[in-house]
Amino acid sequence: MHVVELRFECFDNTTITAAEKTINGLLEAYRANGQVLGREFAVAFKDGEFRVRLLMPEKSSLAKRFNSPWVERALCELTDAKLLAPREKYIGQDINSEVSSSETPSWQLVYTSYVHMCSPVRNGDTLQPIPLYQLPATYNGDHKRIIRWQTEWQACDELQMAAATKAEFAALEELTSTSSDLFRRGWDLRGRIEYLTKIPTYYYLYRVGGDNLTSEKARPCPRCGNKDWLLDEALLDMFHFRCDKCRIVSNISWDHL
Template sequence: MRLAAPPPDNEPAGHLNVFLGALRNNGQVCGTDWPIVMDNGCCVATVLAPAADSLDERYHGTYVRKCIAEARQVGITFACSPIGPACDCADACACANPSAYVLFTTFLTLESPVRCMDCFGPVPLYPFTARPNADFHDVISWQSDYQSCDHLQMNCTVLERAATRQMSVIDSALAAAGRACCARLSELAGKPFYYYLYRDKGRSAAREAQRRCPACDGPWHLPATLHGCFDLRCDNCRLLSNLAFNLRRPNDDSR
C-alpha cells in the first residue's frame, strides 16, 4: 500500500495509520503488523489482506471513506498494489454458498476470524456489512482479546489459568462477547454462526465422553472430528468444542 507524498507540513504516516486502522475494522486488512517505510518520498506499508480484491473501493465502509476524504483535504492520496499470496496463511474460502460459519482464531492466526463451516477456509468480514455507519470493531476486538488469552495460556507463565478459563467457559466475558458477535454476524449473513469453546485438559476419557452442551445440557458429540478441530457441536446453541487436548490420541496434531 502506497501513500502519495503530501505537503511538507503534514504527517503522512499518521494519516496512513488511521487509514489502515479503518481498513482493519472493516475487515479489509488483517492484524496490526504493518511496518511503514519511506520510498521515493512516499510512505509505504505492507499489509495482509483477506483476498486479492479486498482493498477495492466497493468494499469501503463509512469510516474508510471518511479517512480517504479527510486525507484528500490535506493533499494525501492512497494507492494500493498487490504483492502476491501470503505463504503462511490458510487458503480463503471459495464456497459459493456456505451452509454456516464459525468464529475461530488462535494466537498464530493471521487471517479473518470467520471460517466457513463447510471448507474451514477464512472468510472476509466486509461481505457481511448491511448497516450504515457500522464496521466490525466488535469482532476485531474479540479476536485481539482471544489471541491475547491464547498467548497467555500457551506461554504457561502469567495468568495461564485465567486466560484458559476465558477461552473455555461459556459464561466468561470473552465468550459472551464472541457469542454476541456471532449473533450479529448471523443476522447480517442470514446463516448460522457457531462459537468455539476451547478445551485444554480433562480428567479422563470417560468424563470427556459424558460431556454435554454447557448451554442446554443436550448431547453434542460428533461421530467424527470436524476439520481436525471440533469433536462436539450443538446446533441448538450453535456451539463447538473439542475433546480435551491432553486426552487426544498421540498422532492428533489439530492444535
C-alpha cells in the same frame, strides 16, 4: 492471502506528523473492516512518498465496493494532509497464510487462535477464513467489535499456551467457560452474524483438562446440559461436539487426544 504495497505521494508541502496521522487512520479503518490484516504497519518515507506493505485476505480486498463509511472518510482526509489517493502495487500471494473462502458456506463458525492473523469467521464446510468485509457490517458500519474480540481471545490463548504464570488459569477460564466475559461477547457477536447473514453460525469453545477420555465423551453441553451433542465423527477433524440449540462446537480435551 495477498501482499500489496500502497504508495502515498505528496501533491503539496506537508509534514511527517500530518501524513503519519492520516495514513495510520486509513490503515486502522481498513483493519476495522477486515480489509487488511495484522496490528502493526511499517510506514516508510522514501523519494518523496510514503510506502507501506499490507497483508490482505484477497487480491481485491481494497476495492471500493468493500469500503466502510470510515474507510471512505479516511480516504477523503488524505487531501487535508496534502496526499494523493494511494497507488497500489500488487506484490504476490503470501505463501505462509491460508486461502480465503470464496464459496457461500452451509454453516460457519467463530474460531481463532493466537497464531492466526486471518478473519475469525470461518466457512464451516472447509474451515477457510471468510473475509469480514464480505459480511454485512456487524456494528457501527464495520467489524471493529469482532476484531477486538479476536485480539482478546488470542491474548488469552497465548497466555495459556505459555503456561508460565498464574495468569494462565484466568486466561483458560475466559477461553473455556460459558460464563466468561469473553464467551458472552463472542457468542453475542456470533448471533449477530447469524442474524445478518441468515447462515447458521457457531461459536468454538476451547477445551482442555478433564479426568479421562470416557468422562470427556460423556460431558454435556456446558450451556444447556444437552447430553447428545457428541458427534459420531469429528467435524473438520477438530470439533467432536456440536450443540445446535446453543450454536456451540467444541473439542474433546486436548489432554486426552
